[in-house]
Amino acid sequence: MTVRICDMTFSDWVSLPFQSGWSDTFIFRIDAQACIPPFEFGPLLKRMAAHTRSKRSSASIWVQVDAPGEWYAAEVRQSLKGSALPFVVTRVGITPNFLDFSFRPPLLYSQSQPPPVVDDKPQSVSREELRCLQALSRMVKGSEQEVASLAGLPVDITVDLLESLKAKKLAVYKISPKIKRDKSKPEQMDIFPLWHPESRGLSIALRSWGVPIGLDFKNRTEENLQQIGTLHRYISRNWSEWLKSAWPHAEIWTGWSEVRIPGIFVIPDALAWGKIQGYETLFWLEVGDEHKRRDKITEITTRRLDQAWKLYERTGVRLVYTQISTNWVHEAAKWACVNLPKDVAVVMGNQRRFGKLPIVEWGETSKC
Numbered sequence: 001m002t003v004r005i006c007d008m009t010f011s012d013w014v015s016l017p018f019q020s021g022w023s024d025t026f027i028f029r030i031d032a033q034a035c036i037p038p039f040e041f042g043p044l045l046k047r048m049a050a051h052t053r054s055k056r057s058s059a060s061i062w063v064q065v066d067a068p069g070e071w072y073a074a075e076v077r078q079s080l081k082g083s084a085l086p087f088v089v090t091r092v093g094i095t096p097n098f099l100d101f102s103f104r105p106p107l108l109y110s111q112s113q114p115p116p117v118v119d120d121k122p123q124s125v126s127r128e129e130l131r132c133l134q135a136l137s138r139m140v141k142g143s144e145q146e147v148a149s150l151a152g153l154p155v156d157i158t159v160d161l162l163e164s165l166k167a168k169k170l171a172v173y174k175i176s177p178k179i180k181r182d183k184s185k186p187e188q189m190d191i192f193p194l195w196h197p198e199s200r201g202l203s204i205a206l207r208s209w210g211v212p213i214g215l216d217f218k219n220r221t222e223e224n225l226q227q228i229g230t231l232h233r234y235i236s237r238n239w240s241e242w243l244k245s246a247w248p249h250a251e252i253w254t255g256w257s258e259v260r261i262p263g264i265f266v267i268p269d270a271l272a273w274g275k276i277q278g279y280e281t282l283f284w285l286e287v288g289d290e291h292k293r294r295d296k297i298t299e300i301t302t303r304r305l306d307q308a309w310k311l312y313e314r315t316g317v318r319l320v321y322t323q324i325s326t327n328w329v330h331e332a333a334k335w336a337c338v339n340l341p342k343d344v345a346v347v348m349g350n351q352r353r354f355g356k357l358p359i360v361e362w363g364e365t366s367k368c
Contacts, residue, residue: 003117005056007212007215009212013025020107022107022110022111024058033131035134035151040217041063042076043219044215048061050084060087061083062096086101087102124204133208137197137202140225144159176190176194194228239269239283245354246355250275261311272285286321294332305336312343323346346364346366347360350368
C-alpha cells in the first residue's frame with residue numbers, strides 16, 4: 001500500500017524490530033525490468049530522502065529490487081551513496097538487519113504510528129500495456145519494433161497493445177517535430193509517424209516507477225535524443241532482440257539504449273543485462289563508425305573499450321563488448337581489442353545481418 005509523508009509517497013512502510021528499538025522505514029520498490037537502468041534511480045531517491053528527512057528525522061529507506069540477478073541491485077546501492085537518510089537495498093524477499101543499512105538508522109523505543117495511506121486508484125492498463133508505456137516514457141517516441149525490444153515483448157503483441165493504449169488516449173501515433181540539439185536551427189518534422197506517450201500515459205509510467213507527483217524524473221530519458229529515427233538508434237533500441245536472436249540459449253533479462261553510466265565518460269549505444277554460458281553478464285553495444293578514418297576508429301575503440309573495462313572492474317560482472325558495423329570497421333577496431341581480461345569478450349557483428357553474432361569466447365575477439 002502506498003504511504004505518504006508530506007509531498008513524498010513510498011510503496012509501503014514498516015517498523016523493523018532491532019535489539020535496541022524499532023525502525024521507521026519507508027519502502028521503495030523497483031522492478032528491474034520496468035525499462036529504467038539502475039543508475040537513474042539514485043538522483044530521484046536522494047531528492048526523496050532529503051524531503052523526507054526534513055519532515056521525519058527518524059526515517060530510513062528500504063529499497064526492494066525485484067531482479068533475476070545480483071548486478072542491478074548492486075548498482076542501485078552504488079548510486080545511493082551519499083543519501084541524506086540511512087538506506088538499505090535488498091532483492092525482494094530478503095529482510096535486512098541493522099548492519100545492512102548505509103549508516104545507523106535512528107531507532108524508536110516503540111513502534112511508531114504508520115504514516116497516512118494513499119488511496120491507490122485501480123490501474124487502467126494491463127501489465128503488458130504498462131511495460132509499453134514505461135518503454136515509451138524513456139524513449140520519448142519510437143516505432144513498434146523498438147518498443148517491443150525495450151519492453152521485452154513480441155512485436156505482434158506490442159502492436160495490439162499500442163493500439164489499445166491509443167484507444168485509451170494514453171499513447172498517440174503521429175508525425176512530430178524532430179528533437180534538435182541546436183534549437184537555433186529551423187524546425188524539421190520526422191519523416192514517418194512514431195508512437196508517443198500522452199501526458200496521462202506518462203503520468204501512469206511515472207507513478208509505476210514510484211515517482212511522487214510534482215517531482216521530476218527527467219534523467220529517465222535516453223541520451224542523444226536527436227538521433228531518434230536513424231538506423232543507428234534503431235539498432236541500439238533493438239539490441240536486446242538482436243541478442244535473443246543471436247544466442248537463443250542465453251537469458252537476456254532487459255536492456256536500455258543510450259544510457260549514461262556514473263563514472264564512465266562514454267555512453268554505450270546500448271547496454272543489456274542477462275546470463276550467458278551460466279554467467280551473469282553485461283552486453284555493451286557500439287554501432288557504426290564507418291564514417292571515420294581507420295586510425296580514428298582504432299583510437300575511439302581503445303577509449304570505449306577502456307571505459308567498458310572500468311565497468312567490468314567495478315562490478316565484477318562479466319562483459320561482452322560488441323561492435324556492430326561493416327567489415328572494414330571491424331578490421332580497424334580489432335587492433336584495440338588486445339590483452340583482454342579472462343572475463344571479457346569482444347564480438348563483432350555486421351549491421352546488415354540482424355540477429356547474427358559469433359560465439360562468445362572469453363578473453364578473445366570473435367567475428368562473424
